[in-house]
Amino acid sequence: MSGVKQVYLFTEGNAEMKKLLGGKGANLAEMTRLGLPVPPGFTVTTEACVDYYRKGETLWPELEEEVAKALQALEKQTGKTLGGGENPLLLSVRSGAYFSMPGMMDTILNLGLNDKTVEALAKTTGNRPFALDCYRRFLQMYADVVLKIDHYHFERALDEVKKMFKVQPGDQLSEEGWEKVIARFKQIIEDNRQKFPQEPVEQLLNSIKAVFESWNNQRAIVYRRLNNIPDDLGTAVNVQSMVFGNQGEDSATGVAFTRNPSTGEKVLYGELLFNAQGEDIVAGIRTPLPMSALKERMPSIYDQFDNICTKLENHYRDMQDIEFTIEKNRLFILQTRNGKRTAAAAVKIAVDLVEEGICSKEEVLLRVEPSQLVQLLHQRIDTTLALKPLATGLPASPGAALGKVVFDANDAELKSAEGEKVIMVRSDTTPDDIHGIVAAQGVLTSRGGMTSHAAVVARGMGKPCISGCEAIKIDPKAHLFQVGEQVVKEGDIISIDGTTGNVYLGEVPMISPELSPEFQKLLSWADEVRKLQVRANADNPRDARKAREFGAEGIGLCRTEHMFMEQDRLPIVQEMILAETKEERNKCLLRLLPIQQGDFEQLLREMEGYPVTIRLLDPPLHEFLPNLEELLIEVALLKERGDNPSLLKEKEYLLKKVRALNEFNPMLGHRGCRLGLVFPEIYRMQVRAICQAVVALMKEGLDVKPEIMIPLVGHPRELEIMREIVEDEAAKVKKEAQVEFNCPVGTMIELPRACVTAGQIAKHADFFSFGTNDLTQTTFGFSRDDAEGKFLPFYVQEKILPDNPFMVLDREGVGSLITQAVTAGREQKKELKMGICGEHGGEPQSIEFCHQAGLNYVSCSPFRVAIARLAAAQAAINANGDAGQK
């Protein structure tokens, strides 16, 4: 890499250089290019960071020289000198990766201060306490980030000095106090056998090194894993001249969004603090003011800012998240980026941007993250009920959740792993709490604003969050919080509504979501471009109705076994399984027939005009019988007690039956069409029930479209025989009823053997439906029930696999088999209809694969239909555009 430029002045870069300069660096350069008031600075490239790791974590002379040159230019631009003169140059040093990783890496402010420059700063600002405060802040940050000294030491020292000078925790010290603090801080550094360099260039180089290293701190690694960001990109380092929002009441610092990130409403939305530094806002220690405070107190600066916002939004064609500082009535823009937003806001902003003529439909369709939509599709608290909240905080991330109270991220993780739903309650959160937010249903904090750490992270994850709920008093040691007299202990259940900010004691009723008009509009645009049909997996009329509401174009998978499990049928099903003769079995089946027919009538009626794919019985029969282990113990105890020989006999008989049906590997056992082949009478009953339902509905004049699907076919002969049986039974019903109707017969493709012999299987099939759950199991040789509880989390964590293949379809393995099957199937039968009905059918990356593989439809759970519609549209747009777009 030597010889390649690795340091760029802001005036040398632009927004296109995001990969090299990181998102923040490229935007600072772009804003500079646009003539916005950006404090001058330069960026050390991401490539330099990668080199840093390649070279064994050490800086090298060429880079140091480039930094020195950039510094000279910066001194020229600002008219200030680093480490010297009357007007010392102070710098901020910040990370900035290609993908935004907010708060994950380190920052150092006020760099350039030392025992000499602090006095020069005091002189130019005319505010020695301010200068001393800056110096002690720098000492503390440098010690923390570069020297890795625990910040606890510094906080204790500060508290002690404040006590000594009888100053309240929130208030400022005198010059004498700050001098004392600075002396104490230097002592702490010495006590830790570290050195604070007085030479600012040394400070700078060490800080650059430290930022490089923060790329690989624990938080950053976890964040990248959660967000699928590659580990080898590296971070850029932005070195920028400092401006101060804490130079008095004519100074301020703030964060603003060009539109409301919670609702998407087109209104300047943000927070600021007067006489404060940026970190004060993010830390959530002081509760900030709304933007209206700026309009009131500095109307012309507000207008200037508003203009810049419009300019930036038009330039970036998206809602912006802007950091700004006002230094003595002068506005500086420190950062802009596409703003994070809730799903609701994402949808509204997308639709508005199109209607405002700023963006094209395709552009905004690509911009909404389908998986984020989940939060729009989740429950909210029923506001028609007059519920009395326990307390109210800021509505920081919408949606509702309930769970047991925990006060610690580790507890949240632990309890959640045990299957508990938890709400994490904290005074505020830090990046160290991320795993707790991941594990919890929602977050409640007593401090911090809408842009506090908890709020930002929760919104990103689509989890409900209430921040700044000052009414609650947390006592983490006692494991409880109080609201007035009301005590809420760890383990008590609370409900939170992140849309209103209300906290409720106990469980409150929640209701299901509907689609907003904007959402409907966005989806209708998606429908215009997508090629994949979207169906739903539904086994009952309730789910079918929900699926239709979300826009499903049919049912791709109706699992008939769920009907067998219902309480009124199970005894008959059990009797059928235990039958000794075919006659006995047939008697039970005759009793099941009208019940099944009723099931199908309801379902087909609900889906009138749309295809309904009904899968015949799939699971092994012993799933319908009592549990083997329980029976074993029961029989052992009955024997031991010897007091009920007739019950013992009965249970022993049952045990014998259950044991005979029990399997070593039920997943690979006697199930699917293997049942249908050995017990054709069961499948015949189901086919008859379907056909009789069709006849009954046709007589009512309804247009119903049943499709019969045979599960677990691995050999063409299996399907050939099953098809004969289905057609024979259907023909009988048609003849009896003197009615004609069409009922295609297809098969699940869910075994590797089915994929490699798909050409032969296609001869007997009207359609294929890829069952990617089972196909993933057999292709990998993973039992999902076992793998997800045992080695699969380890596999994903250690990156042996990029994702859990049961969540994201494995393209290399499972996908390759699907592609073989699609090709061979279509070669045999050009118009063969193909779809997918595994859980992958509702997962965006997998849907993209389905589009690329040329399937006709995806089928997913009703609640994911909207996600699938959008993801299918994105797949279609991406397939049309150039490959680099995604």
Next chain:
Amino acid sequence: MSGVKQVYLFTEGNAEMKKLLGGKGANLAEMTRLGLPVPPGFTVTTEACVDYYRKGETLWPELEEEVAKALQALEKQTGKTLGGGENPLLLSVRSGAYFSMPGMMDTILNLGLNDKTVEALAKTTGNRPFALDCYRRFLQMYADVVLKIDHYHFERALDEVKKMFKVQPGDQLSEEGWEKVIARFKQIIEDNRQKFPQEPVEQLLNSIKAVFESWNNQRAIVYRRLNNIPDDLGTAVNVQSMVFGNQGEDSATGVAFTRNPSTGEKVLYGELLFNAQGEDIVAGIRTPLPMSALKERMPSIYDQFDNICTKLENHYRDMQDIEFTIEKNRLFILQTRNGKRTAAAAVKIAVDLVEEGICSKEEVLLRVEPSQLVQLLHQRIDTTLALKPLATGLPASPGAALGKVVFDANDAELKSAEGEKVIMVRSDTTPDDIHGIVAAQGVLTSRGGMTSHAAVVARGMGKPCISGCEAIKIDPKAHLFQVGEQVVKEGDIISIDGTTGNVYLGEVPMISPELSPEFQKLLSWADEVRKLQVRANADNPRDARKAREFGAEGIGLCRTEHMFMEQDRLPIVQEMILAETKEERNKCLLRLLPIQQGDFEQLLREMEGYPVTIRLLDPPLHEFLPNLEELLIEVALLKERGDNPSLLKEKEYLLKKVRALNEFNPMLGHRGCRLGLVFPEIYRMQVRAICQAVVALMKEGLDVKPEIMIPLVGHPRELEIMREIVEDEAAKVKKEAQVEFNCPVGTMIELPRACVTAGQIAKHADFFSFGTNDLTQTTFGFSRDDAEGKFLPFYVQEKILPDNPFMVLDREGVGSLITQAVTAGREQKKELKMGICGEHGGEPQSIEFCHQAGLNYVSCSPFRVAIARLAAAQAAINANGDAGQK
């Protein structure tokens, strides 16, 4: 098919027309062509039989006309007339399919007799009792075969008449007696509302029809299934002029082999009966004489026959099985075919034919059926011990067996299905007993010769058989047999030695087989042509030695888990699994290390100079722990009793552990390299043990060739990591010992995902070994443990699958995945070594596939190494020759 010739005179056909004329018909034509004394006749083709079924089981005018024309020609050739004149033509009507199905279909003799011709026959032969006997035999056969009247009626009638005339069961009746019998027989037919036609052409057409129909009787269907003969070939019908071996003491009938079918010795070997018809020999009612009797009594005919035998053997280039009849001092050859033989005979004859210059090596290599060799590789009775036999019969089929006595084929099947080993003891067997012979370990009969039904069938199946053991008196009703005073009851154990004919009471010691010099020679020829290397699966020095004796060129699979299971290690293994910390686990592993090292030293020492592929631990850990069900019951009972709280606590702890490790589908669970990844310390211990063993043996100057194999790899990254661990540990041992050695690292390919990503996996592998057991399970989605006990027998029986895919490799599915993997693997790494180590490695059809797929080796159980060597040679020869050869 109309217009196509469907009836051929023997003078019109030849040996090449086997498909059309059946084996018997083609051979009769060929012998006629060679000028041998064959009674004239004609053949109705197999195609006519197929048409017969197509046309709804009815004859058609064109065929009847062709038969009539052939009859005319036959009358001209013989100078006899069917149904008329002084010299009536009598016919035999026999089945004859493409593949020999001895005794499975029907035969009718003496056709053409009626109330008129019987008297003409009496006149020309000057033997009226003989003519009447022929007539009643024909009546009985016609009634049985054509009219389907139970032969029991006729046997009872004959017995009654014999009693009436006070004639002993074996002796002949007077003319008056026979007339009575004939009248009774006609009455029986009438009583059954059937009609015996006096018109011989009607007799003939009905008989042809009946033979066609016998193609689909139960016996024939079972036989075809057992022998993998297609159901749609049909049988030809051979109509031949009768000759009579029962015309007095100058007449005889017999069966002879050109070489001894038991040992292969080059000597005319056969049996005959004077004054008898052929059926008398096959039926086993009279005990026949050896061929020496013919030499004594008719030396010139013996010489003529001997010449014919030599001529036929040279013509067919194989040992012949010849049926002959002598009618009044005139020799007729009725049939010749390649003789069935024991495996020992097959090997000796093959080698002799090459050494006599009759055949090429390739020719005989193709001729020996590899699976038949199993019987040479099985046990025999230790003859060095002075064991006293209970009785001695004819050594009808070699090999030794022991089991519980059963007297009935159904019992044999039932007991065998329950897991019992049984010996079937019968006075004689008929085709109805086949399922009993299949189920039994061996057969013992009190009647019949070396060519009796029991003997022929048992030899074909490679099962030990003793026939004609007249010392045993069977009382099937009392479920026992007696030898003098000694009573042997049903369920008692006996041992039989089919090589010597000795029957022993109880279990006798048996010894393992060695390879005969001829066998060694044949295998050495196989070694010259085969391309596939043959290795063995062996986990201990004993098996390794056996494998070497059978010619294995290395060990293809050493399963280290078997070492973990041995009694002295299991407690340590359990302690390791139950360990709470890595430290505890490491302590246990340290104790296992020297034991494992010892295992490997022994194995590598035994295989010096040959590669030994060692697979690291594969099965899920809970396989080493106590059974969950037993523990559940134990804990429940301990709780109920409440008298041993400390034991309860201990067991509860164990239960918790076992339950935590227990899996829903252990086949797809935490096993193979998934264990190695999560618990690398276990694999490290194994690698260290292997490497330290290598070092120790190298210090002794031994040349050892270890190969380390990683199980259950599905993703390239798994192998990449495992390989790093293996190489790291190996490097440590090498450094410690200051020794260098080579130890390739490869992987099992036993998951569909491994097959489709084989190109990527190959990057990290020195070799691939296809684990076709697991690969078959995952490709089909069949759990072998469940499938073989549940639906798989049904699948094979109903021909949903052609074979059990765990026995014969599924080429379409599993084979297609293997082919993909071979191609991708070799594209990545041209010289990648590939083999197979599933059970298919010892199965001839699967070995042929391995050859075609381009694998380097097969690995199988030590006892199947010889079979694999031969099968590999056949695959190579077949691949070179034209496709039609096989």
